[in-house]
Amino acid sequence: MPSSSPSYARFWRGDIALALLVVGVITAGLVLLRDRLSISLIALLYLLPVGLSTAQWGLAAGVAAALGAFFAFNFFFIAPYYSLSVHQAQDLLVLVVFLGVAIFVSQIVGRARASLAAAQAREREALQLYELSATLARLRTRDEIGQALAQRLHEAIQAALTEVALRADGQQPERLVRLPPEAPPAATAPHFVVPILSGRGDLGEVRVWRVTPPPAESDKRLLRAFTSQGALALERAALEQAELRSKVLEEGDRLKSALLSSVSHELRTPLASIKAAVTSLASGEVDWSSRARADLLKMVEEETDHLNRLVGNLLDMSRIEAGAVEPQRQWNLLGDILGGTLNRLRRTTGRRQFVVQIPDDLPLVPVDSALLDQVFANLIGNSLKYAPPDTPITVTAWQPDEATVQVQVRNQGPHVPSEQLERIFDRFYRVYASERVTGTGLGLSICKGFIEAHGGRIWAENLPDGFAFTFTLPLAWDGHRPPQVPPDADL
């Protein structure tokens, strides 16, 4: 409180002098009016400087005013005039009343002052707390909350050094926020240490060092209030994270059920053909012609390939869903990758004609060749399924601008209704529920996942004479442009 502060003592004498001055002024006025005022009114009027001085300058000034008023009253207004002799008990009573009034007023005023100061302090704290909770409410992550708590606390307490230490919690590692950030670790023990406690237990602690003004009890209260706000915010963030995780899991579950229902059907179809073909061949009852035998065996082989593609697609899809696709980039030539894909697919492409138009001066592209090989395989596989068998499949690549390479896989297949052009990249989406065409409805969504993992974009469009998939790939890799390989000098 201000009364206990040393600066207040310096004004003591001045206060008393002022109190006595007020008494003097009143006395002068009363002396002029002495004949027209009754003695009891004068006594009453002398209460004015006593009360005023006490209220204005405190108890000491009030007592000084009371004594001054008593002597002035006695000296100027009580017979015999101009003497300080006190003859009657009544005069003593006046003095006691003056002193009593001074003490009473000082008590009331003192209490009012103290409660005003306390109210102002509380208002300030409430405001700071409000600002803190308003800030915290906007934050979503543990680290942001720790940072904001340290920041606000540091300012509110005017600390020399503030540390917010958050414990590791299974999801996130330990973290220490120190303000000011460039400050070296403190050499002494902190003045205040408050644990951050929540329903989930001990989340960490707040440590504060003070230099000037020295640490006070009110700081501790503020610190506790701030820390519990911080704990609440941390708790809320943790709950939000948990909710998000459970939503992701739920979504994953939904995907898995959709996958299972699609997959069990898709798996059973080739298995049924394989079983039928193999048991036919194994049965001794029928003497199969060599042509029929070859047909059945061909069917078994095709169906096992189909099963293998299916399992591969499921693997890729689960990697995309898990966000586990991290392209292993290298500088690659698109023609090189596509050549590998076409070679790998040779057995399934049959006599299909491929036209590859990749200019020789197309730069190297920073891609994962295995993922891009899969993209080519899926897009070509899609064209093989839907485009008539005697029509060619064309792959072209070009550079629409300095930063991008664009690739198009084009066929002479049927159009897709324009409102479905985007949806064909969705999982399990099939345009034609044709019995002739088998697939999981995963191939294109895998392409989308892989191309997007490279920072590219993929879309489908109807052409005047067919259908096309187009995708883009960025040419820069970590800010580097494609390298130029110097030509061999020694020809």
Add this chain to the structure above:
Amino acid sequence: MSAPPHILVIDDEPQILRALRTILGEKKFHVTTASRGEEGLALAAAQPPDVVILDIGLPDLSGIEVCARLREWSQAPIIILSARDSERDKVAALDRGADDYLTKPFGIEELLARIRVALRHAARAQSPRATVITAGPVTVDLARHIVTRDGVEVKLTATEFRLLAYLAANADRVLTHQSILAHVWGAPQADQVEYLRVYMRQLRKKLEADPGQPQYLLTEPGVGYRFVADE
């Protein structure tokens, strides 16, 4: 007649062992099998194989480690069996001394072709090397540094020839990016796969009828390259 070639199969899938034992036995190979890495290494030491067929995902040792330990004392060709989710292990095994790979599921014709290539290479390692390799219209004369296509000499730069010569000397085997870069360019360029890409494109332009769909200089996606020679 000499003894049939000995093939050691190391795989933890009993069905694969059973199938290979039956099929390869029928093809007049002498087949031994192991379902664990340590067991396979012990078998190889007791009875040196002519070819090792090794699954990359074994329960005790990784296929990569089996490769490395086998290579400490044996030069027998190793053919890796890999699944689609073990691409990176496959490349590591090839870099550690494996000779070839097959991705499961594979056709038996493919496996037999790889075994034939492996046996041929093992035999060639002991006899004087063939110095002229042909692939369709292309011939590579390693000794005289002459490459022809349809009988006409093809001008190659020094690096192009070194690359082609390394591929042709190891015809029909898969060569990883790393091993090609190390052999043809030497250590400083060992991680600059772009050199390899660009020089392969140049070679294809000079030697292939359709460089976009090569017949002899094949890309093995994510692994490396293979030069396909006439049998």
